[in-house]
Amino acid sequence: MFRGTHVTGVDLALKRPRISADDPQEAENVLRRFRREGKIWEALTHPNILQFIGTMNISGETYLISPWLEHGDLSKFVSARLRFLGLSEDVRHLHPSRAAFERFNEWYITHGIISGLAYLHKQNVIHGDMKAANVLLDAEMRPMLCDFGMTKVLDGTHNITSTAMKGAGSFRWMSPELLSTNTPKSLKSDIFAFGMTIVEVITGNVPFPDIPNANAIVAIISGQRPAFQQIFQISFRNLWILASACWDHEPARRPSARDILAIMAKSTGTSLFEYQALGTDAYVASTEQAASRRASSSGSYVTAPSSLANDQEPSPTDVQDDRVYPPAATRGAPLRRLTMPLTPQPPLSPFSTLGHGTRRHSESQQEAKSNAYDHHPYD
Structure with missing residues (x-):
């Protein structure tokens, strides 16, 4: 799990599947479950379900995008x-x-x-x-x-x-x-x-x-x-x-x-x-x-x-409670300029999931970078 920042300043969580290069069959199973997870999430909308914002392709890898929540798991x-x-x-x-x-x-x-x-x-x-x-x-x-x-x-x-x-x-x-x-x-x-x-x-x-x-x-x-x-x-x-x-x-x-x-x-x-x-x-x-x-x-x-x-x-x-996240002005903007801290941290297991939404985005490596894990205050 990575932490990114939207061009509007909203913090986002980026999730990608963990794939083993040693087992092609298991890698395919992981990817299949990952795609199914995003498909199910996309159809769900509720104040107590984490929002699914969309997907992003970075260097050939697919990430699921959700809000980054302040207090973690x-x-x-x-x-x-x-x-x-x-x-x-x-x-x-x-x-x-x-x-x-x-x-x-x-x-x-x-x-x-x-x-x-x-x-x-x-x-x-x-x-x-x-x-x-x-x-x-x-x-x-x-x-x-x-x-x-x-x-x-x-x-x-x-x-x-x-x-x-x-x-x-x-x-x-x-x-x-x-x-x-x-x-x-x-x-x-x-x-x-x-x-x-x-x-x-x-x-x-x-x-x-x-x-x-x-x-x-x-x-x-x-x-x-x-x-x-x-x-x-x-x-x-x-x-x-x-x-x-x-x-x-x-x-x-x-x-x-x-x-x-x-x-x-x-x-x-x-x-x-x-x-x-x-x-x-x-x-x-x-x-x-x-x-x-x-x-x-x-x-x-x-x-x-x-x-x-x-x-x-x-x-x-x-x-x-009818609040929505992120604000309406943010949801229409493209997902660009994802920035990451330089110090790597262990994977954030509590954020191994995402929420709901309808939009998908594909951005090139030049438009989005994710090269380090972030650290949560309660780890």
Whole structure:
């Protein structure tokens, strides 16, 4: 992943596939997945999906172009924030990322993630690799789903239309049916992974951080799940209840993304049990009616707040965000004069994905240069 600057001054992320010269067949497979990733991305548009700006050809190599997001990936951010919270107040006061860390709100982030996932599922799209490392944060702390290299599209009967995803992905976020059988990934396995992502949001760590992958796999298959710790804030309990529903051992008992949005709209842990008692259709209908009444009484929607205290749990139905990125004036300009720092850095794994859009551009090597990796502040 590279960082570039648009002629208008907008920072961009440029992604290219990693191809092994030693294995021509694997190289072709990588290119095929890369092209499919861009094709799927291009059709997706949602505030919580990273925007796909277009493609660029540089020295015969194709790059996918997306906005460069200020706060990087959620996994690195929550890990850095965890270290920040362990500092003394005097040291925290001087920390360059203090403002961002203090604005972070677990409920708001979780709602943004499931909003993006619900949009994908409504389009019959399986993300396939849901985890905090595949969520980016913009300058306003809005989460955006990214990395669609594992994404698959379902047909009208919920069958995967291309090669089934079996055994590919991240073990600690994979559901027991994926780890123990030859079952392809599904909407319900995405929900399981979302539950594990909630764990990352709350704890700042990956699921089962103290054991190796092999042990984590055995734990998940045997029914073990991360445990709620007494040191967690009481306000996290509702999120943990939600996560527990998402990682149910039986896929059919996991709520859908639409169900989760309805549950979060009521902002209480008891809403989960109401959902289980009423059933999906009745529960969602009652929630949507309540949201309609709130909107009518307020007269208008409110904008997502720029800062939320940790003990607040905003009602998602009261938040409307129609911002677009980059600004309209930028989207019509050609992608030229991409500039890079001279000091190479390790590849930016959190940015191994891109968003949505309709335009493509081809620029020559003279018009665009990308010769070094950039460095993100939370690496």
